[in-house]
Amino acid sequence: MRYIRFFNELHLSDIALVGGKNASLGEMYQKLSTKGIRVPNGFATTSDAYRLLLKENGIDAKIQASLKNLDCADTLALQTCGHTIRELILNATLPEQLSKELQSAYHMLSQEYGSEHIDVAVRSSGTAEDLPDASFAGQQETFLNIDTPEKLLQSVKQCYASLFTDRAISYRSSRGFDHFKVALSVGIQKMVRSDKASSGVMFSIDTESGSENIILINAIWGLGENVVSGKVNADEFFVFKPTLKQGLNTILKRSLGSKKEKMLYSEATHTINVPTTPHEQNSFCITESEVLQLARHALIIEEYYKRPMDIEWAKDGLDGKLYIVQARPETVQSKLQNHISIEKYTLDSTKEAKLLTSGRAVGDKIGSGKVNVIHTTSEFARFNEGDVLVADTTNPDWEPIMKKASALITNRGSRTCHAAIVAREIGVPAVVGCGNATEVLSNTQKVTVSCAQGDEGYIYEGEIAFTCKTMDISSLKETKTKLMMNVGNPAEAFNLAKMPNDGVGLARMEFIMTHSINAHPMALVNMHKGNKVKDEEAIKAFMAPYRDAKEFFLQKISEGVGMIAAAFYPKPVIIRTSDFKSNEYRNMLGGLAYEAVEENPMIGFRGASRYYDESYKEAYAWECEALKRVRDDMGLTNVVIMLPFVRTPEEGAKVIGIMNAQGLVQGENGLKIYAMCEIPANVIIADAFLKIFDGYSIGSNDLTQLVLGVDRESGMIAHIFDERNPAVTKMLKMAIEACKAHGKYIGICGQAPSDYPEITEFLVKNGIDSISLNPDSLYKMHQVVEALEAKLT
Numbered sequence: 001m002r003y004i005r006f007f008n009e010l011h012l013s014d015i016a017l018v019g020g021k022n023a024s025l026g027e028m029y030q031k032l033s034t035k036g037i038r039v040p041n042g043f044a045t046t047s048d049a050y051r052l053l054l055k056e057n058g059i060d061a062k063i064q065a066s067l068k069n070l071d072c073a074d075t076l077a078l079q080t081c082g083h084t085i086r087e088l089i090l091n092a093t094l095p096e097q098l099s100k101e102l103q104s105a106y107h108m109l110s111q112e113y114g115s116e117h118i119d120v121a122v123r124s125s126g127t128a129e130d131l132p133d134a135s136f137a138g139q140q141e142t143f144l145n146i147d148t149p150e151k152l153l154q155s156v157k158q159c160y161a162s163l164f165t166d167r168a169i170s171y172r173s174s175r176g177f178d179h180f181k182v183a184l185s186v187g188i189q190k191m192v193r194s195d196k197a198s199s200g201v202m203f204s205i206d207t208e209s210g211s212e213n214i215i216l217i218n219a220i221w222g223l224g225e226n227v228v229s230g231k232v233n234a235d236e237f238f239v240f241k242p243t244l245k246q247g248l249n250t251i252l253k254r255s256l257g258s259k260k261e262k263m264l265y266s267e268a269t270h271t272i273n274v275p276t277t278p279h280e281q282n283s284f285c286i287t288e289s290e291v292l293q294l295a296r297h298a299l300i301i302e303e304y305y306k307r308p309m310d311i312e313w314a315k316d317g318l319d320g321k322l323y324i325v326q327a328r329p330e331t332v333q334s335k336l337q338n339h340i341s342i343e344k345y346t347l348d349s350t351k352e353a354k355l356l357t358s359g360r361a362v363g364d365k366i367g368s369g370k371v372n373v374i375h376t377t378s379e380f381a382r383f384n385e386g387d388v389l390v391a392d393t394t395n396p397d398w399e400p401i402m403k404k405a406s407a408l409i410t411n412r413g414s415r416t417c418h419a420a421i422v423a424r425e426i427g428v429p430a431v432v433g434c435g436n437a438t439e440v441l442s443n444t445q446k447v448t449v450s451c452a453q454g455d456e457g458y459i460y461e462g463e464i465a466f467t468c469k470t471m472d473i474s475s476l477k478e479t480k481t482k483l484m485m486n487v488g489n490p491a492e493a494f495n496l497a498k499m500p501n502d503g504v505g506l507a508r509m510e511f512i513m514t515h516s517i518n519a520h521p522m523a524l525v526n527m528h529k530g531n532k533v534k535d536e537e538a539i540k541a542f543m544a545p546y547r548d549a550k551e552f553f554l555q556k557i558s559e560g561v562g563m564i565a566a567a568f569y570p571k572p573v574i575i576r577t578s579d580f581k582s583n584e585y586r587n588m589l590g591g592l593a594y595e596a597v598e599e600n601p602m603i604g605f606r607g608a609s610r611y612y613d614e615s616y617k618e619a620y621a622w623e624c625e626a627l628k629r630v631r632d633d634m635g636l637t638n639v640v641i642m643l644p645f646v647r648t649p650e651e652g653a654k655v656i657g658i659m660n661a662q663g664l665v666q667g668e669n670g671l672k673i674y675a676m677c678e679i680p681a682n683v684i685i686a687d688a689f690l691k692i693f694d695g696y697s698i699g700s701n702d703l704t705q706l707v708l709g710v711d712r713e714s715g716m717i718a719h720i721f722d723e724r725n726p727a728v729t730k731m732l733k734m735a736i737e738a739c740k741a742h743g744k745y746i747g748i749c750g751q752a753p754s755d756y757p758e759i760t761e762f763l764v765k766n767g768i769d770s771i772s773l774n775p776d777s778l779y780k781m782h783q784v785v786e787a788l789e790a791k792l793t
Helices: 012-031 047-056 060-067 075-090 096-112 149-164 166-174 225-229 288-305 377-382 396-402 418-426 490-496 509-516 521-528 536-543 549-568 582-586 617-633 649-661 680-684 700-708 715-720 726-742 757-765 775-792
Strands: 004-006 042-045 120-126 142-146 184-190 198-203 214-221 235-240 251-255 261-266 270-275 309-315 322-329 341-347 355-362 366-373 388-391 407-410 430-432 446-450 456-461 466-472 482-487 504-508 573-576 639-643 673-677 695-698 745-748 770-773
Touching (some): 004 012, 004 096, 012 047, 012 120, 012 288, 012 322, 042 096, 047 060, 047 096, 047 149, 047 184, 060 075, 075 166, 075 377, 075 396, 096 149, 120 149, 142 149, 142 261, 142 270, 149 166, 149 184, 166 396, 198 288, 214 225, 214 288, 225 261, 235 288, 251 288, 251 549, 288 322, 341 446, 355 407, 355 418, 366 407, 366 466, 377 396, 388 396, 407 446, 418 430, 430 456, 482 490, 482 775, 504 509, 504 549, 509 549, 521 549, 521 617, 536 549, 617 639, 639 649, 673 680, 695 726, 700 726, 726 745, 757 770, 757 775
Parallel strands (some): 366 388, 388 407, 482 770, 504 573, 573 639, 673 695, 695 745, 745 770
Antiparallel strands (some): 004 042, 042 184, 120 142, 120 184, 235 251, 309 322, 341 466, 355 430, 355 456, 366 446
């Protein structure tokens, strides 16, 4: 055939002929099927066919005339131009030879699948599309469930016309693409019956942090158009590549999407959206084994293409198999990999700010401005430069006004929808999938949109001041003193890991519990046993979709710890086991039934003393089980475990015995167990403690409190609390000397080095192994330590 190429005839070298999308499908169909990648067969029209259509109908000159001197910033002019050109193409006649070849190829494909009229997807593929520096995300049309030759011919013509949608014209103009050097190929591919199962998108790179160690998978019920268009909030899975390659089950995180609709086949309209059932909304739409199978497919595809990839997949509800229906280069994060500076956005304060709504963060920037709620493209003319764009969902038709926005907010969508891809590419902070943005936000209202606080994006009332620091990391040199980071929120871990660091010196288990569990651990233990507990209904609502309290606890804790450990892998990540005080435990769901009222919780029932007490030891056993899952099942052996508030060596030995019984055996598989050095006894009889533990990490806050006898929560004597007091610094020096004498690790993870450069200087001079700092002070302290070490040598 002259104008048709089947997938078994296409290679990556044919981009100019059939576009990136179709060339890639042909390449995978031929080269990756032997590696277990299933690609439904199909064929593509060539770019010559598109040019023949324009020539035979004499419309190329008319198109050029329409585009001449077009100002894409003029929304009305853009809409008029796009409509005129599309009508020219839709009213044109398909060349006779092309029409015959399309029908013949369709008949051949139908025969291959044992049908007279098979169902096919008809997709556009621009011949400049899917290049490494431009995504062309959603710029042309797709038509699904096309099942007759007549419908096929009409869909092909509609695809040609979609080369001149308003969004496509604007996109090419803004990126300097010549409209007439971009042709269009149409791909016709056997449909995967995901209408009877599920489908989605995956990236072989983290779309937000740019970590190449992550595979991000989104999944929805039904046909995949809803996830790429942003109409549905998808399930989300993060898979860790390094340990996946070792054959381990490393699903770092699972997030349940609302998935309120699914797209099915329709005889009348090709496809139709219908509501999902409550069960579908509260269930993940693929199994863990399918998540891992998809992730392994992503590894194979990325390895073949030698670059991060954006991949669409579908599960066939008839044969139960997973198929790859598209793969193209990822275009945003992969361009940033060689940048030697880091931008860090920070809100000045949110203490007084009113939170209006939240959703999934796209990017890590902050934007503010006046809300402009847009419902349809007819309202584009009233959108002003610098407005905050608010919409139910934003398909890429809206790209012309997205470029004007200071930020973007939608009710629906996930981090892999077309709108999110375009938002990243043009550098606009976006929060998608809020659910109620168009209801709670109103026109001209001033808001601040923050994507700088992890994977959750927040919309605050008013314009809150923020800062953006640019750090030139190329000038930093490696220091002898290890500079680590204090990390609390697992959602921020991958972005924080981009900063120069030697690992995590403190990750607090209680922060992970607060973020992920929200219930008293003993309430969950009793629910697992079938006992009634206080706040049970609220706990069950928070647990959804998990039904078993123990599996919920283990999964969420292992995910939280795993995200932090993976972000910094293979550098050490020191996880301090839970150290809530009784008053903090009382505030958790179900907590009142398990906690006494203490006059001074700071020196009460906390830390290691809880772990072997009858009232709590079952919960601590779960905590150990979750940590074992991270180290053994997920393969994140860079996790070091640290015990807080160990009052006596005997207490330390007792807790380590419990850990050993739960399979966390000190020394096995490289496991190290440290203690917090935060009680004067830890320093005074350090020799006895260090026979039990592999090292110390100084907690300067509690150590200062107990050395000076100052309740650090009392405002009346706050002026006495000072880590620079000679009594405290003498304790610091003694702790360092004791660890050095025993050849054990010694670090510090308290607040003091973050606040006081003179404390940092004191610690470096005394030979501390590592200093763990708050992220916002890491860059500054790196410079201090670098200069100090140079002076000391």
